[in-house]
Amino acid sequence: MNNNQMPVGDLMNASLPHISGNFGNIFHSDNYDHYRSAVEETLDLVGTFLHRNQKPFSGIEAKEMKGMVQQIDLNQKLSSYQELLDEVDTIYVKHATAFHLPQYVAHLNCPIVIPALAGEILVSAINSSQDTYDQSAGGTFMERKLIDWTAEQLGYSPDKSDGVFTAGGSQSNLMGLVMMRDCFSQKRYNHTIKLDGLPQEAGRFRIFVSDKSHFSNLKNASIMGLGEKSIVKVPTDERFCMDIALLKKYIKREEQMGNIPIGIVATAGTTDFGNVDPLEDIANIAEQYNIWMHVDAAYGCALLLSEKYRHLLNGIERADSVTIDYHKSFFQPISSSAFIVKNKRELRILKHHADYLNPAEMDEEEIPAQINKSIIQSTRRFDALKLWFTLRMMGKEQLAEYTDTVIDLTKDVASMIRENADFELLSDTDLSVLVFRYIRPDVEDLNALNQYIKMKLFYSGEVLVASTKADGNFYLKFTFLNPITTTEDVHQILNKIKAHGEDFGTAN
Numbered sequence: 266m267n268n269n270q271m272p273v274g275d276l277m278n279a280s281l282p283h284i285s286g287n288f289g290n291i292f293h294s295d296n297y298d299h300y301r302s303a304v305e306e307t308l309d310l311v312g313t314f315l316h317r318n319q320k321p322f323s324g325i326e327a328k329e330m331k332g333m334v335q336q337i338d339l340n341q342k343l344s345s346y347q348e349l350l351d352e353v354d355t356i357y358v359k360h361a362t363a364f365h366l367p368q369y370v371a372h373l374n375c376p377i378v379i380p381a382l383a384g385e386i387l388v389s390a391i392n393s394s395q396d397t398y399d400q401s402a403g404g405t406f407m408e409r410k411l412i413d414w415t416a417e418q419l420g421y422s423p424d425k426s427d428g429v430f431t432a433g434g435s436q437s438n439l440m441g442l443v444m445m446r447d448c449f450s451q452k453r454y455n456h457t458i459k460l461d462g463l464p465q466e467a468g469r470f471r472i473f474v475s476d477k478s479h480f481s482n483l484k485n486a487s488i489m490g491l492g493e494k495s496i497v498k499v500p501t502d503e504r505f506c507m508d509i510a511l512l513k514k515y516i517k518r519e520e521q522m523g524n525i526p527i528g529i530v531a532t533a534g535t536t537d538f539g540n541v542d543p544l545e546d547i548a549n550i551a552e553q554y555n556i557w558m559h560v561d562a563a564y565g566c567a568l569l570l571s572e573k574y575r576h577l578l579n580g581i582e583r584a585d586s587v588t589i590d591y592h593k594s595f596f597q598p599i600s601s602s603a604f605i606v607k608n609k610r611e612l613r614i615l616k617h618h619a620d621y622l623n624p625a626e627m628d629e630e631e632i633p634a635q636i637n638k639s640i641i642q643s644t645r646r647f648d649a650l651k652l653w654f655t656l657r658m659m660g661k662e663q664l665a666e667y668t669d670t671v672i673d674l675t676k677d678v679a680s681m682i683r684e685n686a687d688f689e690l691l692s693d694t695d696l697s698v699l700v701f702r703y704i705r706p707d708v709e710d711l712n713a714l715n716q717y718i719k720m721k722l723f724y725s726g727e728v729l730v731a732s733t734k735a736d737g738n739f740y741l742k743f744t745f746l747n748p749i750t751t752t753e754d755v756h757q758i759l760n761k762i763k764a765h766g767e768d769f770g771t772a773n
């Protein structure tokens with residue numbers, strides 16, 4: 266019997282090399298007591314954060330925050346965890362944004378679930394690296410199983426599809442655009458970008474997105490050497506979804522100018538309005554032109570699990586690739602995201618053989634290496650374990666229930682705002698974002714009024730809302746992601762907004 270097969274109790278007593286003195290900080294069986302007490306003391310600070318921070322933000326100004334951090338001398342070490350935790354509490358935890366509070370309704374930061382946090386303990390302690398089987402073993406297959414599971418939710422055939430966990434939606438979108446570009450060059454010109462760089466025609470490549478799509482598409486096109494000019498922003502309709510008639514028109518127009526359409530990015534759940542582009546129509550057009558369709562479902566992936574709202578994603582199964590952000594919509598701690606591709610053969614574009622990691626002669630069926638699918642990360646966290654913990658403890662039904670609760674709440678709030686003469690709602694939503702503004706008949710400059718409200722809320726720290734612009738005007742924005750939030754909570758938030766709105770122009 267080797268150590269790995271021993272019962273845990275015996276293991277504790279087994280004779281292992283003795284580590285002491287200066288090496289007491291190394292994660293090792295001899296130092297388990299140290300590890301455990303350090304984590305327990307830190308957990309107490311988590312408890313303090315939860316019980317003490319009752320506002321989503323302290324309201325501290327950046328200048329003061331910066332001063333506190335800057336005065337610390339990193340070359341002077343501390344003598345106990347208590348000292349360390351006090352320091353970190355002062356300069357971080359006290360002022361950290363509390364995403365889990367119902368008064369946090371700003372950006373796409375979901376509250377996170379406890380099973381995922383329990384998983385996180387193993388992720389960080391065991392510290393597997395997902396690049397190769399010999400650095401992760403079971404981790405490789407667990408990640409693959411979650412990718413297959415996600416592909417199945419998308420309506421892909423799991424034996425044909427594939428994918429990989431990534432650092433976030435922006436990275437997954439980059440993978441989508443790279444596959445789009447490289448597959449196009451391969452098929453159309455028999456030109457391998459991976460080996461030969463961009464083809465001559467690349468300066469005329471065009472990718473169609475809606476004007477409400479995520480800005481990462483622009484950044485990605487720029488780092489891909491296509492330039493931001495390659496991104497053609499198609500205007501949106503009255504619900505801020507891609508206008509299909511204009512998509513067709515814009516594709517024709519680009520062709521007439523001598524440019525080359527290589528693909529379309531549909532957004533399933535825009536960051537600003539939470540609406541889903543018409544996926545079936547976009548799939549039809551991509552098919553007609555024989556070009557790549559990528560769906561950015563960083564936010565909208567939440568709908569995959571919902572029986573009630575899954576139909577909003579109909580057509581997603583026709584996309585060539587999809588971005589999934591579990592850390593936006595599956596209640597996962599950052600980072601947790603995935604890129605999924607319908608046809609796994611296309612992923613070979615990303616493969617690179619390093620003699621020391623995944624030599625060409627290694628049989629992939631026998632010893633798989635996730636690094637073959639990863640666009641830039643080599644050493645990579647086992648983030649998939651958090652989702653594993655979540656699914657196994659909660660089941661997909663409970664995740665779906667949370668999502669349905671949030672969407673239903675949003676519908677109630679939308680009616681609440683619509684019926685309130687003090688507010689103006691800009692658009693309804695497929696998901697859980699509401700864009701609106703406070704109006705006062707005696708105030709002409711509604712932009713200044715709403716900017717004032719947002720600033721006041723931020724520095725009071727009581728409520729965090731986001732903002733955006735539409736047609737050049739400034740609007741407030743609610744993003745609901747927390748199933749604990751009630752209509753009563755939102756009612757109070759609206760009252761606070763109104764109170765600040767009434768103050769505008771009086772106090773100063």
Ligand SMILES: *Cc1c(COP(=O)(O)O)cnc(C)c1O
Nearest residue numbers: 433434435479535536561563564
């Ligand atoms: C947040 C978001 C992204 C970017 O995802 P990150 O995980 O922040 O990199 C991409 N697309 C949409 C629609 C998003 O809302």
